[in-house]
Amino acid sequence: MSILIQGxxxxxxxxxxxxxxxxxxxxxxxxxxxxxxxxxAEQVIDASGQVVCPGLVDLSAHSREPGPAQRGSIKxxxxxxxxxxxxxxxxxxxxxxxxxxxxxxxxxxxxCEETGITRILPMGxxxxxxxxxxxAPLYALASSGCVAFSNGRNPFTSSRVLNRALExxxxxxxxxxxxxxxxALAEGGCMHDDTTSTRLGLNGIPSTAETIxxxxxxxLVEQTGVRAHFGQISCERSVHMIAEACERGLPVTADVxxxxxxxxxxxxxxxxxAFHLQPPLRGQLDRAGLIQGVITGAIQAICSNHHxxxxxxxxxxxxxxxxxxTGLETLLSLSLMLVEQQILELPQLIEKLTLAPATIMGIxxxxxxxxxxxxxxxxxxxLSWSLTPETSRSRGKNTPFMGYPLRGKVTHTLLxxxxxxxx
Amino acid sequence: xxEHIDPNQIQLTSEGExxxxxxxxxxxxxxxxxxxxxxxxxxxxxxxxxKKVPLLRGKTVVNLFFEASTRTLSxxxxxxxxxxxxxxxxxxxxxxxxxxxxxxxxxxxxxxxxSDMFVVRHxxxxxxxxxxxHVTPDVAVINAxxxxxAHPTQAMLDMLTIRRHKGDFTNLTxxxxxxxxxxxxxxxxxxxxxxxxxxxxxxxxxxxxxPRHIEALGVKVYTDMxxxxxDVDVIMMLRLQKERMSSALLPSESEFYKLYGLxxxxxxxxxxxxxxxxxxxxxxGVEIASSVADGDRSLILDQVTNGxxxxxxxMSMAMSGQTKCRMETAESxxxxx
Amino acid sequence: MSSSSLNVEALLKKMExxxxxxxxxxxxxxxxMIGIHTGGVWLAERLHKALNLESPMGVLDISxxxxxxxxxxxxxxxxSSQLPVTEGRHILLVDDVVMSGRTIRAALxxxxxxGRPASVTLITLLDLxxxxxPIQADVTGGTLALxxxxxxxxxxxxxxxxxxxxx
Numbered sequence: 048m049s050i051l052i053q054g055x056x057x058x059x060x061x062x063x064x065x066x067x068x069x070x071x072x073x074x075x076x077x078x079x080x081x082x083x084x085x086x087x088a089e090q091v092i093d094a095s096g097q098v099v100c101p102g103l104v105d106l107s108a109h110s111r112e113p114g115p116a117q118r119g120s121i122k123x124x125x126x127x128x129x130x131x132x133x134x135x136x137x138x139x140x141x142x143x144x145x146x147x148x149x150x151x152x153x154x155x156x157x158x159c160e161e162t163g164i165t166r167i168l169p170m171g172x173x174x175x176x177x178x179x180x181x182x183a184p185l186y187a188l189a190s191s192g193c194v195a196f197s198n199g200r201n202p203f204t205s206s207r208v209l210n211r212a213l214e215x216x217x218x219x220x221x222x223x224x225x226x227x228x229x230x231a232l233a234e235g236g237c238m239h240d241d242t243t244s245t246r247l248g249l250n251g252i253p254s255t256a257e258t259i260x261x262x263x264x265x266x267l268v269e270q271t272g273v274r275a276h277f278g279q280i281s282c283e284r285s286v287h288m289i290a291e292a293c294e295r296g297l298p299v300t301a302d303v304x305x306x307x308x309x310x311x312x313x314x315x316x317x318x319x320x321a322f323h324l325q326p327p328l329r330g331q332l333d334r335a336g337l338i339q340g341v342i343t344g345a346i347q348a349i350c351s352n353h354h355x356x357x358x359x360x361x362x363x364x365x366x367x368x369x370x371x372x373t374g375l376e377t378l379l380s381l382s383l384m385l386v387e388q389q390i391l392e393l394p395q396l397i398e399k400l401t402l403a404p405a406t407i408m409g410i411x412x413x414x415x416x417x418x419x420x421x422x423x424x425x426x427x428x429x430l431s432w433s434l435t436p437e438t439s440r441s442r443g444k445n446t447p448f449m450g451y452p453l454r455g456k457v458t459h460t461l462l463x464x465x466x467x468x469x470x
Numbered sequence: 471x472x473e474h475i476d477p478n479q480i481q482l483t484s485e486g487e488x489x490x491x492x493x494x495x496x497x498x499x500x501x502x503x504x505x506x507x508x509x510x511x512x513x514x515x516x517x518x519x520x521k522k523v524p525l526l527r528g529k530t531v532v533n534l535f536f537e538a539s540t541r542t543l544s545x546x547x548x549x550x551x552x553x554x555x556x557x558x559x560x561x562x563x564x565x566x567x568x569x570x571x572x573x574x575x576x577x578x579x580x581x582x583x584x585s586d587m588f589v590v591r592h593x594x595x596x597x598x599x600x601x602x603x604h605v606t607p608d609v610a611v612i613n614a615x616x617x618x619x620a621h622p623t624q625a626m627l628d629m630l631t632i633r634r635h636k637g638d639f640t641n642l643t644x645x646x647x648x649x650x651x652x653x654x655x656x657x658x659x660x661x662x663x664x665x666x667x668x669x670x671x672x673x674x675x676x677x678x679x680x681p682r683h684i685e686a687l688g689v690k691v692y693t694d695m696x697x698x699x700x701d702v703d704v705i706m707m708l709r710l711q712k713e714r715m716s717s718a719l720l721p722s723e724s725e726f727y728k729l730y731g732l733x734x735x736x737x738x739x740x741x742x743x744x745x746x747x748x749x750x751x752x753x754x755g756v757e758i759a760s761s762v763a764d765g766d767r768s769l770i771l772d773q774v775t776n777g778x779x780x781x782x783x784x785m786s787m788a789m790s791g792q793t794k795c796r797m798e799t800a801e802s803x804x805x806x807x
Numbered sequence: 808m809s810s811s812s813l814n815v816e817a818l819l820k821k822m823e824x825x826x827x828x829x830x831x832x833x834x835x836x837x838x839x840m841i842g843i844h845t846g847g848v849w850l851a852e853r854l855h856k857a858l859n860l861e862s863p864m865g866v867l868d869i870s871x872x873x874x875x876x877x878x879x880x881x882x883x884x885x886x887s888s889q890l891p892v893t894e895g896r897h898i899l900l901v902d903d904v905v906m907s908g909r910t911i912r913a914a915l916x917x918x919x920x921x922g923r924p925a926s927v928t929l930i931t932l933l934d935l936x937x938x939x940x941p942i943q944a945d946v947t948g949g950t951l952a953l954x955x956x957x958x959x960x961x962x963x964x965x966x967x968x969x970x971x972x973x974x
Contacts, residue, residue: 245681245683245684245686247595248617249618249619309471314471317599318596318599318600359574362573363594365595
């Protein structure tokens, strides 16, 4: 099987390529790149006026499998990923049952292979049942395919257990991912603790709920030497603390969810549960700090923090709804707003959606050079569209961007040289 | 990104009349005055032998209380009955909603009973808003208290009580004292006082009972009650829930009373004609001394009387706005045909 | 009656005479005069003075009893009813015009909320002869037939004038 993608603007951050070029794919790999390639192919895709880049790598996407089917499955969420140009999903261990045994990893891998639309790489649990008491079998989980280890937002009530988990991960040179949140400070909260929460009478989650945990984790990273990544940070202060640790040479990285770069706590006015997110939408200054972090590189990657939910989970008074938004299908279009707002150049943005997350996870993805795996995203940066409940492929329709005018639409997604989505 | 949401959108008709009463925030001074004027005429009704008018005759009002409150429930019930409505009281404790029926299911069931108005009390902020958004367009929703968000009828009865004693708001310094953090009453009072043009609004509480950046709502913050009460015209006390002691917000009731309880000594710091209010039920010896609560400056019983009148006013105004809305919809439907 | 002869003072004079005669013939002592807000109040004030009645007059606001609440909502006139004790009294109820009879129906309901009067006599400036309810005035200044697109309004309180408007 061979595919020739002709005349697109080829952007590959790994090789610092940004030019109009053709791309030839053979046997699932990139066979040639060049201007006006003369090779014959079984299929030709005309990409003129479009951008051709590596398939997106999403650092936080809940596929919900294993777990309640009404929230999504590997099949439904893979389709959503393909429609959003995402070819690699890093899935948190917070499935049901949680990813704390190789059997669960095997199940996810089997379902992923069966579906064949996207690559799902699970993260393993740091502790059994994510309970923060006993270590999960990290080495066995890593051997069966877990790319990183996390306890999600489940708390480590004991710093001693956390320290031991990090020491053990460091022993096997495993990557640990933190979603920093102090459970006691965040307890009962459903939005950022500030003027808007005061006005609406909603319980706040103070910024310190995140920064205190970032501080604790950084100190223990320093002590244990473990490789660590901070997932979906939301506060300006966290950006500074992580950047400062980086400067001191600690092996830490960070990502941010696109919604936290675009929205703020004031959007919760009107009690629209679509804006009930985790981490919460913070204030204007936090948003500015996160954007600054993305520009300076203190934050390396941007993710969707994809949380599909069934309708009923959002149909209640704000505090009684579940947090999260479905995001795979809108990740690229929303991220392109950063280019429109002149925060990032297009190649810089592509890097934060492809190469950077792949590098953080240490996986072979996010590149388009001769010989690399042909995971490709082709998008028309000018095409206007809106996500509608009818056209959305994710099982969850929970996003404030439902019906919102978007610009930039994925037209083709290729996984291992196979077209898994075309407009 | 995304337009600012105007909380009025949901509670006003295209003509600017009330069709729901969810929050005081954002309503015009004219509308708040209209509520008080209407309520005033209902207060006068107390002189009649037959304390009942037929404004809501044939309408069904459902008091939908997800949070127990005998007091508020009974004033709403009495208000609805004095307007000649048929009243159904539903105490839906949290235990029955946890049986799996969602709030939306409950609403749909009640709507199928052809109710015309829901009076809602719920422990979650935004619940009344949610219900107003999810009921069919011909049901009026009155917020009888949602979480820490709003208690607009309580605030309006307080405003009516102040107006009946002080006449005008523009020269008044008003102090709100106690558990501001958990208080929907305080939030609604602040919005109402600001809209009606009170000269100065103060909140007095220890920092553990003050929400973050409360000053953004246009109030002056005092942690010292002696300073805060100096020269005020109106003192509005808030109820202190007992469970605040167990959640490390306060060391003890007696320490709170010593620092923030309204005693005759502290009352003497306010203006000589200052009046004292409390939404009830009172914790004597915790927020307020018995001598002050029962004293001649206390308007606590007036508040109760005015409460029924204010509730009658907003119920009849919202029902009227709702009815007009429905007729407009029907008309536009006819013209489309 | 033609619209040119709508002299309020002349109509009032006739009402005063007819009412005097009625009170004499019925032998009702110490009647209580009540005006319906707002036009009825102006007229009641004039008649109260002219007849030299002893008991102070009352004011009736019918907003809470209007039968068009479902169509046009609550319209407050700004002044609520102010009545002395009505129980067992002979009431002289005054309004500017009687048309369909609906206002008077509402007024009777409001009146009865205050107690049981001995009798109610209805006095109006004009009878527009468009009855929709079995209610008519005992004393009127005159009758007037309006065109279907005409409305009449009493302007006051001083001087009292009638104005016919095209809808």
